[in-house]
Amino acid sequence: ASTSASYNRVMLKISGEALMGTQGFGLHPPTVRRIAEEVKAVHDLDVEICMVIGGGNIFRGLSGSAQGMERTTADYMGMLATVMNALAMQSALEDLGVFTRVISAIRMDEVAEPYIRRRAVRHLEKKRVCIFAAGTGNPYFTTDTAATLRANEMACEAIFMGKNGVDGVYDKDPKTNDDAVRYDNVSYDDVLAKRLKVMDASAIALARDNNLPLFVFGLDQPGGFRGVLAGEGTFTKVM
């Protein structure tokens, strides 16, 4: 697979769990900083960067509702968790001298800007990293869908999905199958038909229908996000 282009504007999606380091929960500041450094390395190339961070390191709506909580309330709690992660990333990036905006899909004007598309585009043009928080603002969605939606709205050229402990898309779970094979390239249709674990189906459909390529890579590889952007290292391209 090749990233085969020099990008002007990209979406980086990471799960909340990527921020918890070796802990089982929450935020691990050195890990947040390490990811911020990877983002800075790409920002230094003058690439305009959108980010969406999940909330699974703090709260997932589905697990809340499995424990008897009302689903939509639990989902709002999950969305609030993504705001905490976004603020942690903002703090780490600004500590490195990268200007950022946290833009929330749920209004909370004291801590984040509301989402106004044209304003967000302007921030990107001014080379501010836009961290889109609170998912889509709607229950029953995921931050994968939020990343795909914002990537389309912001006219990103691709989504880069940084994973923890896995460096691409496999034909079966590589953690439990020694003979799992990583795809270099795979189509969105195959991802859906074979039910490959990449993103949820609504996010995949939204990316596929808008011809948005997705690169799945491991956050722990030597060349990091910048390497993957240059076509180095291991990753899977989904198109």
Ligand code: UDP
């Ligand atoms: N969530 C939601 N709507 C959205 C995005 C997220 O309701 O548009 C909630 C949902 O409950 C989800 C939680 O926020 O479980 C955390 O997001 P996600 O599971 O996508 O985080 P990740 O797995 O990427 O860390």
